[in-house]
Amino acid sequence: MIVDPEVVGLSRLQFALTALYHFLFVPLTLGMAFMLAIMESVYVMTRREIWKRMTQFWGVLFGINFAMGVATGVTMEFQFGTNWAYYSHYVGDIFGAPLAIEGMMAFFLESTLVGVFFFGWERTTPLKHMIATWFMALGTSLSALWILIANGWMQNPVGAAFNAQTMRMEVTKFSDVVLNPVAQAKFVHTVSAGYTMGSMFVLSISAWYLLRGRNVEFAKRSMTVAASFGLAASLSVVVLGDESGYTVSENQKMKMAAIEAMWETEPAPASFTLVGFPDVAKRETHAAIRVPWLMGLIGTRSIDEPILGIDSLVDDAKVRITDGIKAYDAMLVLRENKDDAQAKAILAAHDKDMGYALLLKRFMDDPRKATPADIERAAESTIPNVPVLFWSFRLMVACGFWFIGLFAYAFWRASKRRLEGKNFLRVALWSLPLPWVAAELGWIVAEYGRQPWAIEGVLPTALGASSLTPGQVWISLGGFVLFYTALAVIDGYLMVKFAKKGPDGLGMWPPSPAPLPTTTQTA
Amino acid sequence: MLDYEILRVIWWALIGVLLAAFAIMDGFDFGVAALLRVLGRDEHERHVLLETIEPTWEGNQVWFILGGGAVFAAWPLLYAASFSGLYVAMFVLLLAFIIRPVGFNFREKVENPTWTHAWDYGLVASGVIVMTVCGVAFGNLFLGLPFHYDGDLRMTWDGTFFELFRPFALLSGLVSLSMLLTHGAAWVAMKADESIAARAATVARITSLIYVVLFVLAGVWLAYGIPGYAVAGPVVTDGVSNPMAKQVAVGASWFAGYMAHPAFWIAPVVAFVGALGVQLFVARQGFLGFFSSCLSVAGTIAAAGFALFPFLMPSSVDPRSSLTVWDASSSQGTLFLMMCLAIVFLPIIILYTTWVFRVMRGRVNLDHVRKSHNMY
Numbered sequence: 001m002i003v004d005p006e007v008v009g010l011s012r013l014q015f016a017l018t019a020l021y022h023f024l025f026v027p028l029t030l031g032m033a034f035m036l037a038i039m040e041s042v043y044v045m046t047r048r049e050i051w052k053r054m055t056q057f058w059g060v061l062f063g064i065n066f067a068m069g070v071a072t073g074v075t076m077e078f079q080f081g082t083n084w085a086y087y088s089h090y091v092g093d094i095f096g097a098p099l100a101i102e103g104m105m106a107f108f109l110e111s112t113l114v115g116v117f118f119f120g121w122e123r124t125t126p127l128k129h130m131i132a133t134w135f136m137a138l139g140t141s142l143s144a145l146w147i148l149i150a151n152g153w154m155q156n157p158v159g160a161a162f163n164a165q166t167m168r169m170e171v172t173k174f175s176d177v178v179l180n181p182v183a184q185a186k187f188v189h190t191v192s193a194g195y196t197m198g199s200m201f202v203l204s205i206s207a208w209y210l211l212r213g214r215n216v217e218f219a220k221r222s223m224t225v226a227a228s229f230g231l232a233a234s235l236s237v238v239v240l241g242d243e244s245g246y247t248v249s250e251n252q253k254m255k256m257a258a259i260e261a262m263w264e265t266e267p268a269p270a271s272f273t274l275v276g277f278p279d280v281a282k283r284e285t286h287a288a289i290r291v292p293w294l295m296g297l298i299g300t301r302s303i304d305e306p307i308l309g310i311d312s313l314v315d316d317a318k319v320r321i322t323d324g325i326k327a328y329d330a331m332l333v334l335r336e337n338k339d340d341a342q343a344k345a346i347l348a349a350h351d352k353d354m355g356y357a358l359l360l361k362r363f364m365d366d367p368r369k370a371t372p373a374d375i376e377r378a379a380e381s382t383i384p385n386v387p388v389l390f391w392s393f394r395l396m397v398a399c400g401f402w403f404i405g406l407f408a409y410a411f412w413r414a415s416k417r418r419l420e421g422k423n424f425l426r427v428a429l430w431s432l433p434l435p436w437v438a439a440e441l442g443w444i445v446a447e448y449g450r451q452p453w454a455i456e457g458v459l460p461t462a463l464g465a466s467s468l469t470p471g472q473v474w475i476s477l478g479g480f481v482l483f484y485t486a487l488a489v490i491d492g493y494l495m496v497k498f499a500k501k502g503p504d505g506l507g508m509w510p511p512s513p514a515p516l517p518t519t520t521q522t523a
Numbered sequence: 524m525l526d527y528e529i530l531r532v533i534w535w536a537l538i539g540v541l542l543a544a545f546a547i548m549d550g551f552d553f554g555v556a557a558l559l560r561v562l563g564r565d566e567h568e569r570h571v572l573l574e575t576i577e578p579t580w581e582g583n584q585v586w587f588i589l590g591g592g593a594v595f596a597a598w599p600l601l602y603a604a605s606f607s608g609l610y611v612a613m614f615v616l617l618l619a620f621i622i623r624p625v626g627f628n629f630r631e632k633v634e635n636p637t638w639t640h641a642w643d644y645g646l647v648a649s650g651v652i653v654m655t656v657c658g659v660a661f662g663n664l665f666l667g668l669p670f671h672y673d674g675d676l677r678m679t680w681d682g683t684f685f686e687l688f689r690p691f692a693l694l695s696g697l698v699s700l701s702m703l704l705t706h707g708a709a710w711v712a713m714k715a716d717e718s719i720a721a722r723a724a725t726v727a728r729i730t731s732l733i734y735v736v737l738f739v740l741a742g743v744w745l746a747y748g749i750p751g752y753a754v755a756g757p758v759v760t761d762g763v764s765n766p767m768a769k770q771v772a773v774g775a776s777w778f779a780g781y782m783a784h785p786a787f788w789i790a791p792v793v794a795f796v797g798a799l800g801v802q803l804f805v806a807r808q809g810f811l812g813f814f815s816s817c818l819s820v821a822g823t824i825a826a827a828g829f830a831l832f833p834f835l836m837p838s839s840v841d842p843r844s845s846l847t848v849w850d851a852s853s854s855q856g857t858l859f860l861m862m863c864l865a866i867v868f869l870p871i872i873i874l875y876t877t878w879v880f881r882v883m884r885g886r887v888n889l890d891h892v893r894k895s896h897n898m899y
Contacts, residue, residue: 067628070581071621077591081606082613086677088606092599093853097861100596103589104868112582112872112879119578124882135875163854165763167676168599170854335674466607467679476614483618487625494632 002365003086008465010473011083014480018075019447020440021484025069027439030144030191031198031233032062033110033137036117037130038225044130053509054222055133056121058202060506063118064494068487070111075480083473087454087464093170094160094177095150102146110139144194145187152183155450156251157458162351164334169458182251185244186446192237193442196403197435199230203410204432205499207425218503220419223428227410234403241400245298252456255449257310258384259393260295261285265309269296275394278387283310285390310383317379321370323350324357328367355458362452362462384451392441392448399438406431527761528849530858534597535835535848537865539828541593543821545586546703550654550820551813552580554707556623557650559643562711562723569643570631570892575714577627578883582876584623596861600764600851601835604678608670609660611684616656619649650707651700658699661827662692662741665749665777667839672767681840691749694741701734702823709801709816713809716888724806727816731801738794738823745830751777752837752845759849766850771842777830787829794822 036055043051077099080088088096113136120129153160159176160169171177203226206219248256256262261278262270263285272295276288299307308316327350333343347354359378360367370378410428413419450456454464503509525533555562555576563569595602606613622645630642666689669682708727712720753775762768781787800815833848852858 063628064632067624070584070624074588074620075617077588077595078606078613078617080595081591081602082610083607085603085607088595088603089599089676089678092595092602093857096592096594096596096599096602096853097857100589100592100861101864103585103592104864104872107588108582108585108868108872109875111585112579112876114581115578116879116882119574120882163763166765166854171856171860174856174860466603466610467677468607468610472610475611479614479618483621487621490625490629494629498632 003465006470008462014477022072027194027197030194033140037134037137057503085466098146098150106142148187149183152180156182182247188240189244195233199226200435202226207428224414227414230407231411238400258389261390262309268306269293269303270307317382320353320356324353327354328357392444396441527855541590543824548583550703551706551710552576553650554703556646574887608680619652623649654700654703655696659692659696662695667837669840671841671844698737705731706816709813713813727805751775790825
């Protein structure tokens with residue numbers, strides 16, 4: 001049966017909004033956790049009180065953000081089941097495993113030790129507390145690893161095969177799923193983006209203190225940590241972003257072509273369109289400024305391999321849909337009689353294309369009845385939104401280069417001990433939103449660019465949705481919009497309030513002359 | 524690799540363990556949140572109450588997250604059918620889960636009584652909703668849920684949100700609520716300053732009595748008033764995971780398993796012994812009182828799980844579509860791999876969780892609260 005297109009559309013909107021929202025908090029958690037661990041390590045090594053206070057102060061802001069990350073993360077785990085039930089059934093055998101492993105290996109570690117981070121300062125030794133902070137930070141990054149292994153499999157579904165008896169994909173080789181090159185590239189790119197965001201957060205707020213002449217000792221030390229960590233992270237995010245781009249060109253040719261607005265295959269090595277205005281109707285890019293050879297070098301790391309344009313890829317899709325229909329037909333035969341040798345042979349020959357036949361399910365119940373016009377339509381549907389991808393990608397990359405420049409300059413100033421400098425500090429302050437812009441755009445490139453697929457080449461998004469009524473999804477979508485907006489306002493208000501209060505306003509630094517209250521503990 | 528049949532039973536048991544772990548570990552957090560305005564008479568006392576759970580609730584909640592992930596990985600059909608079928612209920616549950624982390628963190632961040640009280644009631648609501656909705660959902664399993672599959676194994680839901688509020692399901696919700704309120708109160712009796720602890724002990728003794736009455740009532744109702752499900756014909760325990768390959772008969776007894784395996788009775792007995800322990804110990808020996816409550820929670824969940832076995836999620840409109848242990852699992856390879864990982868990681872989790880609870884040991888009083896106030 002055909003899933004109601006309204007349900008699919010609303011579910012996609014809800015997933016995108018909740019994922020983008022969740023992703024406002026996660027990268028900051030990733031980055032801040034490591035910065036806290038670094039600051040606390042300096043404290044444990046030098047026993048200078050200011051480093052402990054730095055860890056605690058940035059920890060307060062980390063805590064606000066962490067709460068939001070945890071709160072919005074539960075939604076993500078629920079949503080595969082609530083809104084994407086057929087997806088969950090179809091790929092749960094593979095996709096569920098990394099999510100469960102994430103819980104066991106990473107999220108448990110991070111969530112259990114975060115309690116020690118906040119409440120354990122007086123209850124255990126500084127060394128043990130520091131070790132707990134490091135494991136908390138490790139947990140956050142391991143968490144990203146397993147989530148991106150799951151996501152990497154959506155982009156490049158390796159190590160699995162279709163089973164007609166259970167109507168789903170099943171694991172054939174789990175090590176392929178874990179060692180998926182796409183997942184590895186995405187992991188390093190994403191955590192580096194998080195480290196960059198954490199560094200920018202500390203850098204910008206510290207810059208604000210210095211502009212106001214407040215918390216000077218505190219801010220300078222924080223900026224030095226942020227500049228060093230941020231430089232390493234931003235270099236890594238761009239270099240490994242390139243690695244990520246390379247793996248995309250290997251297995252998601254359509255996404256690559258859409259990002260570059262490559263309407264036709266160019267002779268190798270292809271030129272890179274720096275800017276331009278992609279025109280979807282005419283299939284051309286107006287006012288394009290091109291850099292010769294660059295695209296071919298980035299995408300194929302060679303000068304003689306061509307990068308396929310959108311037109312050729314649509315033609316490929318038509319062939320794969322036609323072959324996929326054969327596989328679909330064989331699958332139906334096998335469902336009735338699992339020992340039919342002829343059907344087995346056909347399915348084995350074309351099972352890589354069966355997902356393409358499922359593209360037709362958006363338009364008709366039985367793909368076997370597709371006319372050439374239907375196939376044409378389904379093939380056209382494999383083109384993602386070119387202008388959105390084109391611009392998202394370029395803005396994200398521009399942010400990346402900006403981060404390298406800013407952190408390199410900050411690092412240089414920090415090493416010269418010349419962090420004051422009004423213009424530099426203002427630029428550092430006003431760059432604060434950019435890591436969020438870049439991270440959200442990165443999500444759009446990666447996930448919106450994957451459309452129309454939920455699992456590239458295997459399961460179209462439209463087929464993965466649950467059989468819900470539009471009313472149900474309207475209720476949840478409306479609820480999320482209201483609830484999340486209220487939380488965003490509160491979160492923003494608290495972040496600004498506590499950043500403004502600062503270590504001085506919170507009585508954390510300089511140390512107050514008043515004695516701390518005495519401890520009494522009954523067993 | 525182990526037999527498919529054995530792996531499925533292991534994963535059935537593991538999901539039960541995770542569910543019990545969630546109810547035991549996070550159940551008291553929800554119980555405390557729900558009782559926040561009952562046990563805490565002023566802001567200082569509420570502060571103390573929250574401080575008994577704040578350092579550890581986050582890790583405790585992961586038992587739920589892990590449970591969800593494990594159901595996804597090991598029982599994808601169950602995950603897909605239950606989450607999408609119970610769509611609106613899941614959304615309500617989700618909101619309760621969202622409000623908690625921010626509630627704990629945000630309530631003291633603005634010094635304004637209205638602000639703090641608003642978050643308090645948010646926390647109370649989250650506790651009550653989660654405890655009740657989970658119980659109602661479990662109760663509905665015994666009544667069967669309105670869903671069926673087509674040939675592509677796409678599930679269609681044939682009911683509405685309000686149909687979930689059937690009397691037996693509501694009773695199950697109350698069993699769960701009274702059980703976990705007891706659990707939360709028993710935690711406070713062990714963990715908070717003596718004056719609050721004494722009040723909590725009284726609450727625990729009352730709610731635990733209510734729990735016993737409701738649990739017995741639910742058992743009698745289940746035995747005499749609710750038709751059970753049974754797999755009809757030959758039971759294939761190591762076949763492919765496709766629910767449509769079997770036949771199901773309705774009208775049997777949910778206690779058939781108990782009749783065939785008398786050892787099952789241990790579960791409800793443990794639940795009652797636990798409730799008795801709460802009565803005896805909660806006022807004077809905090810740890811024993813709380814431990815008894817843990818027994819009662821684990822016993823209750825096991826008792827329900829044993830009754831359902833081998834069913835995971837029966838279908839009331841098309842019994843053949845019912846999900847059972849034998850036809851709703853992942854592939855043998857995935858079950859085996861995940862079992863190995865669970866064997867490695869669960870002990871590690873228990874190890875560092877124990878360490879954290881040790882670091883946070885001792886009753887919480889106002890001095891602790893003053894000292895940690897600034898950091899969180």
